[in-house]
Structure formats: structure tokens, C-alpha cells
Amino acid sequence: MARNEEKAQSMLNRYLAFKNEEKKKPKERRPYLASECRDLAEADKWRQQIIREIGRKVMEIQNPGLGEHRLRDLNDEINKLIREKGHWEHRIVELGGPNYARSGAKMTDLEGNIIDVPNPSGRGPGYRYFGAAKQLPGVRELFEKPAEIKKKRNRYEIYKRIDASYYGFRDDEDGILEKVEGPAEKEIREIALREWQRAEDIKNEARKTVKSGEVASASGVLFEEEEDIVEEERREKEKKEKETQTEFVVHVPLPDEKEIERMVLEKKKKELLSKYASEGLLEEQDEAKEMLNVHR
Template sequence: MARNEEKAQSMLNRFITMKQEEKRKPKERRPYLASECRDLAEADRWRSEILREIGAKVAEIQNEGLGEHRLRDLNDEINKLLRERMHWEKRIVELGGPNYALKGAPKMTDLDGNIVDIPNPSGRGPGYRYFGAAKKLPGVRELFEKPPEVRKRRSRYEIYKRIDASYYGYRDDEDGVLEKLEGPAEEEMRAQATEEWKRVEQVRHEALKTVQSGEVATAGAPSIAAAQVLFEEEEDVVEEERRLEQEREERERGKEREFVAHVPLPDEKEIEKMVLEKKKRDLLSKYTSEGLLEEQEEAKEMLNIHR
């Protein structure tokens, strides 16, 4: 009994549905050309219908399992509906309606959702777009891949443009870090230099006090400070002798033939003695006055010292 009642109910439902369809007007077909429409309300209705069809096909094209051919067909149909929608929007403006194109056209996006600008990627006319799984088809994926950035080698002019005062270290003191590090070191070096200068001055004063004559400075018992000064002067004499010897050797190497001396020349020992005497005279003139030198000469004459 239950099954018969279900059958009767089903037949009744079909009968009611049929009667309702008879009362309806025949389904109108959308005009092939938008210019054929003369009513603004109808033009707006046809545009809304196109938008619904576009939404349904965009939802369908998201399925990657439809196959390459079906995806390409769906993408072509969507682009065809987009062009048709554009014609209806122009017709709506001509009939005095709102301009839907000014509200912002949909942008082309890549697989990551970033907006890209591809005016004519496939040669099928301007404004051709890809939707859903159609972006992953062979030959289409490459259109959305960004070409690798080629790093251009910088020229010498561009390198020099980036060089400023900081490159040469003129602004190292602006942060204050270097000043904190160099301050103690500078004070320590200054103290060491001052202490060394005081030591040298003290040595000079002691040398002036102890050096009274040539014999006293050489044969006497000079103080440690005077001995240190004389030792430094002796080192200078030795360095001078070494330099003279090197110059003499270089002159001898440069001679192409043997030089014959027609006058007696001093030998090496006499030259060393002359240089040493000159250094002593310079040292005495440096640390003694002219009056003291005259007194030393008179004392030598009285003692009959000839040196």
C-alpha cells in the first residue's frame, strides 16, 4: 500500500509540475546582438544572466580532473561570455544606464594570486584570460612564470657613486664608539711619550754637567747618563761609517778601470779617525758653550796636549 501511495504521489507531483510549466511563458532567448535590445531593464537582466553563467563556469573550471580539452573549452566559453558582457555593458550605457565598466574590471592573477599584466598571451585577441585549472595547462604555466632576474654588472661609475665620506672613515667618530676606545689608549701613549722626553732631557742635563773637556769625557769616569749619551753618539758614528763603507764599495763596483792616485790618500783607519774626531767636536759644540771650548784649548796648550 505504501508503495502505491508513493507512486500516486509521484504521478501527482509530475502532473502539477506539468500544469505549472504550461502556465509559464516560453523561455526567452538572449538576443544575439546587444544592439537589438531597446529596454534598459531587459539589458540589465541579460547582463545579470551572463554573470551567473560566468560564475557557474568559473566554479566548474576549478576541477583539475576534467581533462585538458574540457578545461580549454571552458576557458574559451568564459572568455566569450566576458566579451558578451562587455557588449551588454556598453549597450546599457547607450540606453542611459550606469557604467559598470568603471567599477573595476577583474584582474589577471597568477597561481599565487598575484596580479599580472598579460595583454595578449595566446594570440586569441586582447584581454584573453585564464581561470582555475586552465592556468596549469602545458604552455600556459610558462606565461605566469617570472623570468629570472639577470644581475647587471655594475660599472665603475656606479661603484664610485656609492663611495662617500663614510667609505674613507671620516664619519667613524660620529657614533662615539671609537672615541671611547681610543681615549684611554691616547692618554697612555701621551704619558709614555712625556716620560721618555723627560728622561732624555735629564740625560742631556747630566751630560752637560759631566762633560768639562775632551779628556774628561773619554778617560774620566762619566756618569751613567753621560755614558748613555756618548753610547748613542757612538752608535751614530758606527752607522755613519757603515754608510760610508757601503758608498765606497758601490763606487768601486761602478769603476770600469783601476784608478791611479798621483797624490797620497788617507787610508781607512785615518778616515775613521777623522770621522770620529768630527763627531766629538760636534758633540762638544752641541753640549758646551764657546767660552768653555776656549778654556779647554788654553788648558791643552798649557799641558802641552796635542790631539
């Protein structure tokens, strides 16, 4: 009896399931062409369905253990769905709906850069790679940036960057010279101030010693004292210069003015004789001078 009851329940379950399937509407299939759709709500529904399929496949392609062939097939399917989604978005705009393509997210590479590269296999422009497909052989090279070749600068580019700083006209703007020259300028000012104060003290002392009506003589005394100070400083300076100079000693006797005149005269005589007298005449003249013991 138990066996028959189980069979009856099983048949009843199948019967009820069949009745439920009959009550359901037939499963709708997405139109092959977006242009066949005439309803905006239907077009938006099919677009949402495609987005869900893309999401499932993108999650699946993240697994690098699927193998190269499966990854390439999944990547092709995702690109096909993306193109189909673009067709439905264009159809939605035609039916008066919003433009989803304008605000859609962009595809990026491994470094986050927006990509839209042509595929060397001939699949057309706009082919994109997702997940583990980016690490496939021959694909990673598409995302690697070529090494930048340094271009040699020409003369125009070199001189274009030359300004006033290059010639040192702005060296005092960095504050370094101000730090170095500040203490030196302060010291020079103090020395000048002390000299001026000493001169003023001398003038005041001279005015105190001068009686009324003798201002001219006091100024003369003051001028003489200032001259003495200047003369003393000049002598000290000359003394220091003499100490620093090295004395030059001549070890060869130098001719005086008379000796130089005689030598010049002798040279001119020889030039005139060589010009107007023959060699034989010169020899006879030399012999006569030797006989007469004349050495001029």
C-alpha cells in the same frame, strides 16, 4: 479498480502540469547582441546572468581531473562570457547606467600578479587562464618570469655611488672610534693633569719658602727645578735610545783625508799623462822610476 485510479491520477497530474506551463510566461533568451537591448534594467539583468554563469564555470574549472580538453573548452567559454559581459557593461553605460568596468576585479596569475597577456594561439589579447587551466602544458610557461640578467655596471655607475663615506670622512660617525679613543684620551688627560698638579705643588712649595720681597729669586729657583726635571727626562730618553741602537763595527781600514787627496792627485796625473804623452814615453818613465827606486 486500483489500477484505474492510478492511471486517472497520473493523467490528472500531467494535465495540471500542462496547465501550469501554459500559465507561465515564455522563457526569455538573452539577446545575441547587447546593442539590441533598449532597457537599462534588462541590460543589468543580463549582465548579472552572465556573472552567475562565469561563477559556475570558474568553480567547475578548479577540478584538474576533468582532463586537458575539457579544461581548455571551459577556459574558452569563460573568456567568451567575460567578453560578452564587457559588451553589456559598455551598453549599460550608453543607457545611462553605472560604469562597472572601472571598479571591476582584475584577473591574477599564480602569484597574485594582474595579468593581461596575449595568447600565442592567436585568440587575441586579453585571453586569461583560470583554475586548473593554469597548470596545463604550455600555459604555465606564460606565467613564469624570465631570469634577470645582471647588467655589468659601467664606470659612471660605479663612481656615482662614491661619496664621503668611501674616503673615510664619516668613520667617526659610527661610534667605534669614540669607544676606542675615549679611554686613551681620558688616560692622556689624567697624565697631563698629574704633571700640571706636580708643577703647581712645586710652585706652591717655592712660594712658601720665599720671604717677602724675594719673589724673583723664588721664581728663579722654581725655573731651575723645572729645568732639572726636563734635563733628567731628556737624559733618560737618550739612555733608552742608546740601549736600543746597535753599534756598527767597521772591519776594513778606512783612508784618512790626506790619503784620499793623494789618490785623487795620482788619478789626475795619470789622466793628463795618458792625454798628452805617448805610450812609449810612459813606459820609459816607468822604467826610470824603477831604476831610481821611486814609487811616486
